[in-house]
Amino acid sequence: MRDHRKHPRKPVELSLAFRIGDGPRVDARCRDISLGGMFIETASPAPFGATIEVLLSLSGLKQPAVIPSIVRWTTPEGMGVQFGVMGARETHALTELLGSL
Template sequence: MRDHRKHPRKLIGLSIAFRIGDGPRVDATCRDISLGGMFIETASPAPFGATIEVLLPLAGLKQAAAIPSIVRWTTPEGMGVQFGAMGARETYALTQLLGSR
């Protein structure tokens, strides 16, 4: 199967959270990440096409970055999300994370 992603993925095990609309915070794990999105391992994935807010801890930021995202696919193990617009600080911090070993 051909990979159509624009950005290379980095395998990672990072504790994150997400929120669907005004719903409760759901703790989860990020399994891979890129500048364009991530795979979120969770027992309760949001439905395909849902708009969610990903709460991502990034080095150099005082609090977790709240990144608007859209669910692009789901599996029983979780969901793949595409990031929406991020600010310059969040983009820089994410780029630093992706560049680290």
């Protein structure tokens, strides 16, 4: 199977949360991440095409980053999301994280 991702993903173990719309915060784990997206391990994946907010603690940021994302695929174990537009601080913190992996 060929990988068509623009940004290669790196394996990682991170705690995070996500929210669908104004819904409740759902705690989950990240299995891999790139500048373009991540795989979120959760027993409650959002449906394909859903817009979610990923809440991720990143080094150098006082508050968790809130990253708008779109669900691009799902499995029984979780979902693959594509990140939307991030601010400069969030992008820098994510780039630093990826450089340390």
